[in-house]
Amino acid sequence: MARKLMKGNEAIGEAAIKAGCHLFFGYPITPQNELPEYMSKRLPEIGGTFVQAESEVAAINMVYGAAGTGSRVMTSSSSPGISLKQEGISYIAGSELPCVIVNIVRGGPGLGGIQPAQSDYFQSTKGGGHGDYKLIVLAPSTVQEMVDLVQEAFDLADKYRNPVMILGDGMLGQMMEPVEFKEREIKKVDHSSWATVGMGDREKPNIVNSLYLDPQELEDHNHKLQRKYDEITANEIRYETYNCENAEIILIAYGTTARIVQDVIPMAKEKGIKLGLIKPITLWPFPYDVFNDYVDSTKAFLSVEMSMGQMVEDVKLAVNGKKPVHFYGRSGGMIPTPEGILENVIEVLGGLE
Amino acid sequence: MQEAAHGRAPAVATGIKRAIPESIVFTYQGDGDLASIGTAEIIHAAARNENMTVIFVNNAIYGMTGGQMAPTTLPNQRTTTSPRGRDVSSAGNPLKMAEMLATIDGPAYIERTTVHNIKGISRTKKAIQKAFQNQVDKKGFSLVEILSTCPTNWGMTPVESLSWLEDNMMEYFPLGVYKDIEEEK
Ligand SMILES: Cc1ncc(C[n+]2csc(CCOP(=O)(O)OP(=O)(O)O)c2C)c(N)n1
Numbered sequence: 001m002a003r004k005l006m007k008g009n010e011a012i013g014e015a016a017i018k019a020g021c022h023l024f025f026g027y028p029i030t031p032q033n034e035l036p037e038y039m040s041k042r043l044p045e046i047g048g049t050f051v052q053a054e055s056e057v058a059a060i061n062m063v064y065g066a067a068g069t070g071s072r073v074m075t076s077s078s079s080p081g082i083s084l085k086q087e088g089i090s091y092i093a094g095s096e097l098p099c100v101i102v103n104i105v106r107g108g109p110g111l112g113g114i115q116p117a118q119s120d121y122f123q124s125t126k127g128g129g130h131g132d133y134k135l136i137v138l139a140p141s142t143v144q145e146m147v148d149l150v151q152e153a154f155d156l157a158d159k160y161r162n163p164v165m166i167l168g169d170g171m172l173g174q175m176m177e178p179v180e181f182k183e184r185e186i187k188k189v190d191h192s193s194w195a196t197v198g199m200g201d202r203e204k205p206n207i208v209n210s211l212y213l214d215p216q217e218l219e220d221h222n223h224k225l226q227r228k229y230d231e232i233t234a235n236e237i238r239y240e241t242y243n244c245e246n247a248e249i250i251l252i253a254y255g256t257t258a259r260i261v262q263d264v265i266p267m268a269k270e271k272g273i274k275l276g277l278i279k280p281i282t283l284w285p286f287p288y289d290v291f292n293d294y295v296d297s298t299k300a301f302l303s304v305e306m307s308m309g310q311m312v313e314d315v316k317l318a319v320n321g322k323k324p325v326h327f328y329g330r331s332g333g334m335i336p337t338p339e340g341i342l343e344n345v346i347e348v349l350g351g352l353e
Numbered sequence: 354m355q356e357a358a359h360g361r362a363p364a365v366a367t368g369i370k371r372a373i374p375e376s377i378v379f380t381y382q383g384d385g386d387l388a389s390i391g392t393a394e395i396i397h398a399a400a401r402n403e404n405m406t407v408i409f410v411n412n413a414i415y416g417m418t419g420g421q422m423a424p425t426t427l428p429n430q431r432t433t434t435s436p437r438g439r440d441v442s443s444a445g446n447p448l449k450m451a452e453m454l455a456t457i458d459g460p461a462y463i464e465r466t467t468v469h470n471i472k473g474i475s476r477t478k479k480a481i482q483k484a485f486q487n488q489v490d491k492k493g494f495s496l497v498e499i500l501s502t503c504p505t506n507w508g509m510t511p512v513e514s515l516s517w518l519e520d521n522m523m524e525y526f527p528l529g530v531y532k533d534i535e536e537e538k
Pocket of ligand 1: 056383414
């Protein structure tokens with residue numbers, strides 16, 4: 001199929017439709033408006049449904065309802081709106097419903113700004129709402145990757161009956177790049193054992209809930225969820241490594257920041273510094289184990305983020321004290337420059353000698 | 354000035370007013386803010402008859418975020434999320450907030466005005482003055498809904514938008530006093 005120039009936010013919408021998602025519930029917020037706007041135009045053309053909810057709280061509960069019927073459903077928002085969705089997300093995770101939630105992150109806290117940021121890492125990967133639960137969190141760094149991951153997200157959601165979050169940022173949502181929608185078959189999953197689609201021939205109704213008043217039952221439910229999270233961790237970790245063999249310093253970056261770091265690698269080479277990059281694609285489950293491959297050969301790790309330091313905590317867990325772990329971040333919509341990152345690398349190297 | 358999260362101004366104002374009852378407290382809210390995400394907060398502030406003033410600017414669209422459908426967007430009105438015009442069968446019907454809030458026993462004063470012409474502007478000034486005087490006099494919750502234009506997101510010139518307001522919005526959102534406890538006496 002031919003490549004098409006598309007804005008990140010619109011490409012997400014088209015990817016979702018191609019993955020069989022015909023239901024979208026949203027609420028306006030910058031910098032993701034192009035996505036619901038695209039869905040409001042496209043979905044009626046294909047017999048799908050777009051509803052602009054009265055709030056993000058309502059939108060995520062519409063998703064809960066639709067997901068409970070086993071339908072492919074998506075919502076999107078940006079940071080303050082995603083905060084409002086946390087209650088619903090916890091219910092969706094607790095009830096084990098499949099859906100896709102897109103967060104085009106902007107700077108916070110509070111109303112913050114509308115420029116790109118990565119400051120929702122904790123909220124996304126550590127369970128932003130109440131209770132013990134995990135989202136599968138996918139972090140694309142190009143519009144093409146966003147398209148591929150959105151399509152995959154629906155399959156993962158169905159396979160594990162778990163909400164999947166696409167964690168982008170204002171830059172990825174707003175940028176235009178050529179994309180190709182690969183032909184892929186829509187995996188039909190049989191949800192008839194749990195989805196609320198009417199009694200049919202059933203003797204007992206399917207019930208979607210997350211209430212377990214008996215503490216032992218609730219603990220059993222939590223163990224069941226945990227076994228699922230272990231299975232996801234065993235099967236679904238995705239990351240890329242660049243130039244890590246014998247790198248003096250390995251940088252860790254995801255999304256937009258990973259692209260910037262890729263530009264720093266040749267700049268550093270000119271100065272005689274060998275840099276590597278580990279780019280996590282699943283932020284949860286986090287690729288802890290890949291660090292073992294390089295921890296002996298590298299001098300130090302440097303986590304580069306558009307935040308005040310969030311993913312760096314997972315990097316520290318992965319490195320487990322074996323080598324120094326440093327952090328460099330910009331926040332509030334300020335974007336790290338290749339020069340700024342390189343300066344930091346040189347500082348880290350100086351400190352090592 | 355305290356900034357509130359989208360829709361929550363009546364709750365924030367309640368907190369300020371209950372902490373310092375002598376202070377004069379008002380909220381300034383758009384239609385997306387007051388009639389969509391913040392519907393619960395405005396209804397319950399009115400029901401509690403919080404002694405505050407609400408300035409509610411109704412321009413039938415989400416302005417700040419770039420022209421999406423609002424709860425007050427008129428039937429068949431085109432916006433970026435109702436590209437074929439608001440279809441009430443799937444996108445719902447516009448909310449008439451002044452009328453709705455006037456059904457609640459709590460509020461002291463609710464009026465809808467317009468600022469698209471000189472007469473409307475002077476009427477609006479009087480209404481705002483009254484809404485604040487009520488608060489000074491401890492009469493209770495007072496709200497002025499002000500019909501207003503948004504040329505940028507309506508895709509019109511300022512002059513065109515004035516007549517669009519008069520020809521379309523005023524019919525759906527009739528001007529007038531919907532509640533006034535003074536007149537009820
Ligand atoms: C929780 C949350 N969701 C969404 C937004 C984005 N947002 C900012 S202002 C606004 C509404 C704008 O419309 P309206 O209230 O009618 O005011 P106007 O700009 O038209 O004056 C929205 C949705 C936000 N700030 N917070």
